[in-house]
Amino acid sequence: MTGRRPDWIHPAFRLIEGEEAFGWAEIAALPVPAGGVVQADRPSRVLAALAAAEAAGQGLLLARGAVAPNGWQPGQGFSVTLESSGTTGTPKRLRHDFDRVRGRLRGVAEEGARWLLTYDPGAFAGLQVMLTAAAAGALLVAVPNSGAGTIAALAEAARRHAVTHVSGTPSFWRAFLMALGGADLPLAAVTLGGEAADQPLLDRLAERFPHARLRHIYASTEAGALFAVADGRAGFPSAWLDQAPDGLDLRIADGVLEVRSPRAAPGAVDADGWLSTGDLVERRGDRVLFAGRLDGLVNVGGVKVSPEAVEQRLLAVDGVADAAVLAVPSPITGHLLTATIVPVPGAGEAALRAALRAATADLPPAARPRALTFADHIPLSAAGKKSRKGSQ
Amino acid sequence: MTDSIFALIAEELGRIAADKGEVLPPLTADSRFLDGDLPIDSLDLATLLVVLEQRTGQDPFREGFRQFTTVGELAALYTVPA
Incomplete structure (x- = not known):
């Protein structure tokens, strides 16, 4: 052409x-x-x-x-x-x-x-x-995508071409900081998006790149890019619930953030133009902080995964009496899925591990449970449910 | 001394690599995790930290992230019971 x-x-x-x-x-x-x-x-x-x-x-x-x-x-x-x-x-x-x-x-x-x-x-x-x-x-x-070496290749390319603008997920940034080591990078703009940015990471980025403009972007699939936060603090100012930037309206309904945006896809909003983001939020003083997803999805390295869906797959494996998939906090990827397996009596562990791996092999790597442990029962929460999130 | 933690890291990294059909090169205290030296990605590294917490009962990252690049730097974050 x-x-x-x-x-x-x-x-x-x-x-x-x-x-x-x-x-x-x-x-x-x-x-x-x-x-x-x-x-x-x-x-x-x-x-x-x-x-x-x-x-x-x-x-x-x-x-x-x-x-x-x-x-x-x-x-x-x-x-x-x-x-x-x-x-x-x-x-x-x-x-x-x-x-x-x-x-x-x-x-x-x-x-x-x-x-x-x-x-x-x-x-x-x-x-x-x-x-x-x-x-x-x-x-x-x-x-070009190079599997396990991608972060190392990105860090090398960033150094070699002295990049000035980098936008990535918080999980990307955590790994990138490690791969970069002490190398000097003339960054003018550091942008985070795709999952909630946590305060320790924002602090590390501000310290590592003191001259860069540090921003985290909030977006949703239906409403697109909604707002950028540039004050270096996690979440967004509570004052935005009264007066939000860029023609937006924000409100909290039953703990879930709702938005009214001139940029929302027309089919996705209710009669008054409001759209539920599905993101749980908590108001703490002058700040509104993100607290996970209403649908139970967790973010693993920038990929939204469903612990329930993965658990259903493990429960369907021959030799599994019970299984619990748990999202534990990770300083590298935000969260990580782990699994506890209760085998049926007489099931061989090695064969069962192979079968469990095969049952999740077609999922994206972030959705495959790691650190599988075998137990004789699954601990339940006080409400009698499998507790879904790991304790912080 | 962090020798036993180093041995634990080597053992678990070897297991994580073997699960992927990879072979871990000889590990030293200066081996860098995400520098392309080792056949692991950030999900593997996240897995290692979870397994280390399960085996040592310690989570050095509970109060926030602590910078480490090499195997030796990670080993130093764990205390060895006397």
Whole structure:
């Protein structure tokens, strides 16, 4: 494809992907996949496919992982369909109007910015970072996915290209700080999103990068990006319940945060425009703090996982009498799923461990329970329920 | 002395690597966790900390994060009963 440069790619935009460098000319020369489906594992490929889909007035599916795009139709007009990284094994697809995706981008980034892409290029957050850098004519630094070494490769790329803007999940930042060691990095902007930012991490980032603008972003799937908190403190000011920024209204109903946003998807809100975020919050003095999810999902390294769904799978394994999946706090990944297994009498532990591993092998790594322990009973809470969260 | 904690870390890291079909290279106090030296990712490291808490009864991160990069630095966060 040798198309005209789209207006959302600035002529000065450059992309470094591993050892390869791209400008618009190199991106435009990439082959474009047929059928409106692109494997969204590299930003160069995604940007080329987006430009081609826009030129053709066609929908584009950014596919992640190995799941075949069964029955997916590009549809009429240019749109972008993203796949969630669900915990049930079947990705959810959400079609977005491209202008609405771009409409959420704020202004123009600083000149000479060098962004590090820490998100999957097929994820909403990854797309936003790519489009922000492209529109601003910035440099975007990405590393091809390299499994266990990804964090090390990102830290190395960040050092080598002296990146100035990094946006990632709190779990990314915890691992990144470790991989970075004592290396000096000229960061101007440090952004956190995708899960609640905790105060110890915010403090460490402020100390490690004293000259960077430190912000945490709050967003929800239905309402998109809602607000950014820039005072270095976890949660958000209680005063925002009376007067919120950016045309938003915020309220707490039965412990759950509700929002009214001019940017919400029209179908997702009630008659008065309010939308439940499903996020539990607690008001503590001048601050509103996040306290987990109403639906029981927990965030493991930036991936929302369901302990209940994983527990159901373990209970279905032959040789398991009872099982409890517990989310314990982790200083590395926020939470981690662990499991306690009660075997039926006579079940061999080695064989049972292998069967339990096989029962969760198709789940994303974050949703597989770790540190399996065997016991003769599952301790219950005072209410007679399996207690779901580990004690802090 | 943190020799016994070091041995415990080596044992559990070896188990975590073996579960993934990986072989752990010889571990030293200077081995760096997430620097690409070891075949582990942040989920594996999170798992190691949970297992260490189960086996030692100690959680050095209860009061917040403490910086460590190497195996030796992590071992030093645990106290060895006399």
